[in-house]
Ligand SMILES: O=C(O)CCC(=O)C(=O)O
């Protein structure tokens with residue numbers, strides 16, 4: 001079934017300007033922001049250890065202390081963008097721990113002005129430097145929102161896990177372009193779009209990039225410490241850069257949506273995804289549900305698995321983030 005469109009509408013936050021924290025002001029003005037220390041450095045460090053152990057646990061030969069083992073043959077399938085999408089990784093305990101960190105969830109509650117939010121069952125990023133065994137990670141500027149649906153509809157997020165300086169790869173955003181998004185899509189609608197795999201996606205062409213430059217928008221590589229939460233408006237053009245030094249770039253994608261923007265049908269789809277340990281995109285409303293089948297050299301990966309190795313233990317608050325408790329009993 002192709003991914004469906006979502007029914008969410010723009011969410012307007014009614015908070016007086018003087019009550020906003022600095023990062024909220026940055027987010028409104030620039031289309032991105034960093035919430036420093038949303039997760040403690042200790043918790044980020046535990047997550048890093050778990051992420052390395054998870055990779056080593058495949059028994060394919062990857063060893064965190066031996067950079068020569070950074071090779072596709074010795075790792076689960078990770079694409080050139082650093083994304084690992086299968087193997088039920090979206091539901092590993094280390095991922096859920098980050099997703100349910102109060103500093104992360106509360107930032108989204110503030111953004112939306114809503115207490116009841118649900119989380120995406122998103123991918124994880126393991127980007128290692130010097131990956132000559134993979135195709136190059138060429139720029140892939142895009143927005144994760146249907147260009148025909150203007151307004152703020154989704155805030156995206158990721159928790160940065162390792163030190164991430166200017167040369168360490170990771171998120172790069174087009175500053176302020178979220179505010180020009182509607183104008184951009186009106187003026188560029190004549191152009192043949194890059195085929196979109198999902199209606200909630202739009203790829204910027206060279207002409208689109210020129211438009212952004214002509215309108216004074218600059219691209220900014222976001223830097224962060226372990227435990228920082230990076231937020232960006234889904235209308236903000238963005239992609240990620242490969243790390244150029246010796247430090248890998250690890251992150252956990254964490255996107256939340258107000259429950260009120262999600263239909264009962266979508267919540268039921270979400271429940272089914274949770275019960276089968278499947279992932280979604282950044283959209284928490286499960287407009288697209290993925291699979292746990294990675295392919296290696298064109299065949300199903302022998303190392304595929306359909307359950308997380310360490311299943312998450314969700315308390316009441318964390319379980320609410322699945323959306324399941326918001327499903328109304330049938331009349
Ligand atoms: O890895 C990143 O920083 C960004 C990836 C991306 O495009 C996204 O999460 O929407």
Ligand SMILES: [Fe+2]
Nearest residue numbers: 142143144238
């Ligand atoms: Fe994206």
